[in-house]
Amino acid sequence: MEIQLLSSDKKKNKMSFILKGADPAFANAIRRCAIEEVQTMAIDDVEFRKNSSAFYDEMIAHRLGLVTLTTDLKTYNLPENCKCNGEGCARCSLKMTLKSSGPWQVYASELKSKDPKVKPVFGDTPIVKLLKGQKLELEVTAVLGKGKSHMKWSPGLVYYKYMPEVKIGEVKNAEEIAKACPPGVFEVKEGKLFVNKDELLKHDLAGMAEKVSGGAVTIEENPEEFVFCVESWGQLDCKEIIEQAAQEFESQLEEFGKLIKEK
Template identity: 50%
Template sequence: MQLKLLKKEELKTTFIIKETEPYIVNALRRMVLEEVPSMAIEEVTFVKNQSALYDEIVSHRMGLIPLTTDLKSYNLPDDCKCKGKGCARCELKLVLEAKGPCTVLSENLKSKDPKIKPAFPDMPITKLLKGQTLQLEATARLGKGKQHAKFAPGLAYYKSLPILTAENADLKKLQEKCKNLTVKGKNLEVKDLNEWTEADEQTCEEHGVKVEYSDTDFVFILESW
């Protein structure tokens, strides 16, 4: 197996895995999603909820808000000295107080630890009309994706590497139609494998390019919260 880093951004990394089997790549994807610990809200205690949504619905929406995670400061509940009873080493409190009229967003959740906060501040939770109030306290804990999808640390997916064979293709005309292709002599290369789509494949085939996909080489993409 060979790994080659293709592109690294702040929250997204793309690399190529060569000379391997699909089941190995899929196992890697599942390990990332199921075994990497991540923070998520587990319990919500409502002081006042005058919104149009029931407590259970608000709790569910909050549980699916991705939180940033600090693995150096927190333990999994089962590995903590408190044996999962709850302490400062395995759980964190967040509070929310909002008064209408407004749209309550994830940024309204105030964490007692600045390292743990909503990864996306503009996620809507509910709406409040004039005079309505929402007040609650949430408890976040570390968990793994195999327990619940809300603990998944991000997105992990892969696709087979495209193999392009130019037979009787007008490569210059094709490059004008598909900006994601580079012509090198009689060969074609994909500029950005992240942006390769079915539309590109269709354009290639319409211009006489044979498109196949490798059984042993893959593009693997990780997107972190």
């Protein structure tokens, strides 16, 4: 197995890499582990003291739940694995408070957290708008969770495609083919067609070349090579997501191995 980094953009929270010498089952296991098993922090419980805003309590609670929180995986445990048996202690949950009165636009940055490591990733996320005389006062509990119980705990998007392998035969209408595909994927030089490999990996719609060329250009998929794309929602960075996914996969296999030995 081999990994080749294609691009990494910390500002956009995006990363892509090529995975060589794997099979679809493995690639999919990694993808599913990243989306469903990697743990992140999210608000799970909201206690309203006062709410005279235009929104019902449930709507505000729902909005708060979707707010992404920076996650510190070292200090927090999953509530079900914690020593307190999920009752809620300092090692598995974090309380935050919000107090505001109108006229005012309430932002996520107004959530006061006792742990400086856990705070909203995007502070200027609008929660609700208060008119004159309207008040909002609440206490929230943030816990670690997994994407398989609610997508708010999912760390981001992970997707992959098979490595495309383009074969160009005797082409008559090179210009027409290049035009039918996303710009930059095919280049025409002196009536001949060439593939730009970097551009090819960025686009998904180059399949049109097969139709337009009438069979002279074929695109096949290599089932042992994958182009992975990782997009983080901000709780963890892209590298951490894949690392954690691999770790989760490993611990699941270990548990499986143990169970086999016991039986």
